[in-house]
Amino acid sequence: MPDTHHPPAIILVSPQMGENIGAAARAMGNFGLSELRIVSPRDGWPNPAAEAMAAHALPIVQAARVFTSLSNAVADCQQVYATSARLRDMQKPVVTAREFSSPHPSQPLASPTSPSGRGLKTAILFGRESSGLSNEELAYAHTLLTIPVNPACPSINLAQAVNIVAYEWFQAQSDAATQLTESPELTTHIPAPMEEFEGFLRQLEAHLDAINFWKVAEKKPKMRQNLRHLFLRAQPSSSEVQTLRGIVSSFSQKKP
Amino acid sequence: MPDTHHPPAIILVSPQMGENIGAAARAMGNFGLSELRIVSPRDGWPNPAAEAMAAHALPIVQAARVFTSLSNAVADCQQVYATSARLRDMQKPVVTAREFSSPHPSQPLASPTSPSGRGLKTAILFGRESSGLSNEELAYAHTLLTIPVNPACPSINLAQAVNIVAYEWFQAQSDAATQLTESPELTTHIPAPMEEFEGFLRQLEAHLDAINFWKVAEKKPKMRQNLRHLFLRAQPSSSEVQTLRGIVSSFSQKKP
Numbered sequence: 001m002p003d004t005h006h007p008p009a010i011i012l013v014s015p016q017m018g019e020n021i022g023a024a025a026r027a028m029g030n031f032g033l034s035e036l037r038i039v040s041p042r043d044g045w046p047n048p049a050a051e052a053m054a055a056h057a058l059p060i061v062q063a064a065r066v067f068t069s070l071s072n073a074v075a076d077c078q079q080v081y082a083t084s085a086r087l088r089d090m091q092k093p094v095v096t097a098r099e100f101s102s103p104h105p106s107q108p109l110a111s112p113t114s115p116s117g118r119g120l121k122t123a124i125l126f127g128r129e130s131s132g133l134s135n136e137e138l139a140y141a142h143t144l145l146t147i148p149v150n151p152a153c154p155s156i157n158l159a160q161a162v163n164i165v166a167y168e169w170f171q172a173q174s175d176a177a178t179q180l181t182e183s184p185e186l187t188t189h190i191p192a193p194m195e196e197f198e199g200f201l202r203q204l205e206a207h208l209d210a211i212n213f214w215k216v217a218e219k220k221p222k223m224r225q226n227l228r229h230l231f232l233r234a235q236p237s238s239s240e241v242q243t244l245r246g247i248v249s250s251f252s253q254k255k256p
Numbered sequence: 257m258p259d260t261h262h263p264p265a266i267i268l269v270s271p272q273m274g275e276n277i278g279a280a281a282r283a284m285g286n287f288g289l290s291e292l293r294i295v296s297p298r299d300g301w302p303n304p305a306a307e308a309m310a311a312h313a314l315p316i317v318q319a320a321r322v323f324t325s326l327s328n329a330v331a332d333c334q335q336v337y338a339t340s341a342r343l344r345d346m347q348k349p350v351v352t353a354r355e356f357s358s359p360h361p362s363q364p365l366a367s368p369t370s371p372s373g374r375g376l377k378t379a380i381l382f383g384r385e386s387s388g389l390s391n392e393e394l395a396y397a398h399t400l401l402t403i404p405v406n407p408a409c410p411s412i413n414l415a416q417a418v419n420i421v422a423y424e425w426f427q428a429q430s431d432a433a434t435q436l437t438e439s440p441e442l443t444t445h446i447p448a449p450m451e452e453f454e455g456f457l458r459q460l461e462a463h464l465d466a467i468n469f470w471k472v473a474e475k476k477p478k479m480r481q482n483l484r485h486l487f488l489r490a491q492p493s494s495s496e497v498q499t500l501r502g503i504v505s506s507f508s509q510k511k512p
Contacts, residue, residue, distance in 0.1 A: 027416055029409035056409055098427065147423075148430055153285035153312050160283055163416045164423050167403075171354065174404055204503075213506045226499065234490035237347075243482065247460075250469045251507035 008081075008122040008169065009035040010162055011073050013137055016042045016129045022053025022061060023159030024126075029057030030163075031170035036064040037073050037123070070125070074140055077123040082133055082141030083161055085154055094144045097165050100124075101172035124165060129158050191235040200241045200248075201228060207252045264337075264378040264425065265291040266418060267329050269393055272298045272385045278309025278317060279415030280382075285313030287419075287426035292320040293379070295329050326381070326393055331451035333379040335491075338389055338397035339417055341410055347485045350400045353421050356380075357428035376447065380421060385414050395484050396450070398491060447491040456497045456504075457484060463508045 010028055015021050015038060025036055041047065045066045054061045067073040074080050087094050125141060127133035138144070147156060147164050156164075191197075205224060214220040236244060266284055271277050271294060281292055297303065301322045310317045323329040330336050343350050381397060383389035394400070403412060403420050412420075447453075461480060470476040492500060 023413060023416070026413055030405045030412050030416070032406040055413070056411055148427060149286045150288040150426065155312055156286050157279060157282055157311070160279070160286070160416065160419045163419055167420050167423075170406065171404060207507070208503065211506050213503065223499065226496065230490050230492055230496050230499075234486050236486055240482065240486050243479065243486075247464065247469065248507075250467050251463070251504075 006121070007033050007035065007173075008124050009037055009077065010166070011037040011039065011070075011123050011125045012041075012158070012162075013039045013070055013073075013125055013133060014042060014128040015126075015158060017158075018043055018047035018049030019053045020129060020158040021047060021050035021064075022055075022057075024162040025050070025054045025060040025064070026057040027159060027163035027166050029054075029060055031166035032173065033166050033169065034060055034063070036060050037067060038064050039067045039070050039073050041066065042128075070137055070140055074123050074125075076121055078120040079122040079143075080125065080141045081122070081143050081145040082125040082138050083127070083145045083147070083165065084133060084138060085146065085149075085156075086132070087144060087146060092138075092141065092144050094146055097145060097147050097168045100143075100145050100165070101168040102175075126158060126161055190237055192238040192241045196238055196241045197231070197236065200236075200244050201231065203245055204248050207248050210252070262375060262377070263289050263291065264380050265293055265333070266422070267293040267295065267326075267379050267381050268297070268414070268418075269295045269326055269329075269381055269389060270298060270384040271382075271414060273414075274299055274303035274305030275309045276385060276414040277303060277306035277320075278311075278313075280418040281306070281310045281316040281320070282313040283415060283419035283422050285310075285316055287422035288429065289422050289425065290316055290319070292316050293323060293329050294320050295323045295326050297322065298384075326396055327450075327454060330379050330381075330396055331454070332377055332449050334376045334447040334449055335378040335399075336381065336397045336450065337378070337399050337401040338381040338394050339383070339401045339403070339421065340389060340394060341402065341405075341412075342388070343400060343402060347482075348394075348397065348400050348489075350402055353401060353403050353424045356401050356421070357424040358431070377449070382414060382417055391481070395481050395488075398488050445491075446493055448494040448497045452494055452497045453487070453492065456492075456500050457487065459501055460504050463504050466508065 010024065010033060012021060012024065015024075018041075021036075021038065021041065028034065028036060038045065043049075045064075046062075050061050051058055065073075081095075081100060124145060125133060125137065127137065145165065147161060149156060204227070208214065214223060231244075234240075266280065266289060268277060268280065271280075274297075277292075277294065277297065284290065284292060294301065299305075301320075302318075306317050307314055321329075337351075337356060380401060381389060381393065383393065401421065403417060405412060460483070464470065470479060487500075490496075
C-alpha cells in the first residue's frame with residue numbers, strides 16, 4: 001500500500017470546463033489523491049458536469065473546497081508546485097513530474113524539490129485550460145513542475161496533466177512502500193518438467209519421421225533444433241504438453 | 257528527440273464515446289504517438305465528438321484506420337499488448353506501463369516484454385469503456401499491460417489509460433535518446449505478423465475439426481483458447497509458422 005499520509009493537494013486555478021474537473025478528480029482517485037481545491041471555477045460550484053465525469057471519484061468532487069483566491073487556496077501549504085509548459089525567464093527551480101515524485105535521495109527534505117508530502121503540506125497548481133497559469137499565479141510556487149512532451153504537440157488537456165502527475169506520485173509511493181508487492185503474474189503458469197517436454201518432442205519427431213516430413217535428410221538436424229527452440233519458447237505446462245501430444249496422436253491415427 | 261522509428265499503434269476496441277477517442281488521440285500527440293486504429297466504434301466513423309476533443313491532434317483522428325474485427329486490426333503486428341486490470345487466471349506475462357516502456361536490459365529483443373517498437377511492429381489494445389477487453393479479445397495479445405492504481409478506485413478512463421501508456425513510452429524514448437544508448441541488435445528472432453500466425457491457427461483448427469479432435473463439443477472453445485495461448489507464447493517467426501503449417505499439412509495428407 002502506498003504511503004498516503006501526506007498526499008499533495010491538487011489545486012485547479014480558474015478551471016473552465018466542469019468535465020475536466022470531474023476527469024481530474026477521477027484520475028486523482030485512481031492514483032490515491034483525494035484533496036481537490038478549486039479557485040474561482042468559471043461555471044460556478046457545484047457543477048453537474050464535473051460530478052458526471054468523476055465516476056467513482058464523485059466523493060472527491062463533492063469534498064472539493066472552493067476558494068475565491070489562489071492566495072487563500074495555498075494558505076496552509078508549505079510547498080507549492082506550479083505546472084507549466086513555459087519555463088523560460090522563470091527564476092525558479094524546475095522538476096519534471098517524475099522528479100517531483102522521486103527526487104534524488106541527496107536532496108534535503110525541506111527543499112522545494114523534496115518528496116511531496118513527506119511531512120510538508122504540498123500543493124500542485126494547474127492553470128486554466130485556455131492559458132495555463134498567469135505569471136502572478138506562478139509566483140505563488142516554489143518550484144515549477146513540467147511534463148516533458150512532444151514539442152510538436154505540447155498542449156496537454158488539464159485532466160490529462162493531473163492524471164500524469166497523480167500517476168507519477170502513486171507509482172513513487174508504491175515503489176517506496178513495497179518492493180515486496182508480489183506480482184500475481186506468471187504464478188498460474190508452471191512450465192512442465194523437461195522430461196515431459198522432451199517426451200512430446202520425441203513423439204513429434206517420431207511421427208514426422210513416419211510421414212517422411214524431413215524430405216531432405218541433411219536439413220533434419222537443423223529443423224529439429226528449430227522446432228525445439230520454438231516449443232521451448234512457449235514453455236508449455238504439463239497439461240499443454242498433454243494437449244500437444246493429443247494433437248500429434250490424433251493426426252497420426254486418423255485421416256481426414 | 258525521441259526515437260520515433262517504430263512507435264506502437266494504439267488500438268481502441270469498440271470504444272463507446274467519441275470524446276474519449278478524441279482525448280486519446282490528443283494524448284497520443286502529446287507523447288509522440290500517431291498511429292490510431294479503431295475496431296467497431298459504437299457511434300460510427302467519422303465522429304464529430306472525437307474530432308472536437310482531439311484539439312491539435314486532429315490529424316491523428318483523421319488518419320485513424322477503422323476495422324470491423326480485431327483480427328484485421330492486428331494483422332500486421334508482431335507484438336500485441338492488451339491493457340487489462342484483470343490479471344488473474346491469464347496464462348500470459350504481465351508488465352506495467354513503465355516496464356513496457358523501459359524493460360530490463362537483459363531481456364531479449366523479441367521477448368514479449370521487450371521494448372516496444374525497436375524493430376517490431378507493436379500494438380497496444382484498449383477495451384471499451386464499460387467492460388474493457390473480452391477474454392476472446394485478450395487472447396490476441398502476447399502480453400498484458402497493466403497500470404498500477406489505487407485498489408479502492410481502480411477504474412481508469414479510457415483516454416487517461418492511453419495517456420499514461422503514451423506518457424511512459426515518450427519518457428522512455430526521451431531517456432534513451434538523451435543517454436545516446438544505441439541498443440545493439442540483440443537477436444535475430446523476429447515474430448511473424450499476426451495474420452500469418454492466425455493463418456496457422458486456422459489451418460490447425462480446420463484439421464483438428466476434420467479429425468474430430470475436440471471429442472466433447474463444449475470443451476472446444478476453451479481448448480482453442482489454450483492452444484492460442486500456447487503458440488502465442490512461442491511467438492513463432494515467419495519461417496517457423498511455415499514449418500508448423502508444413503507439419504500440419506504433412507500429418508493431414510499422409511498416414512504413417
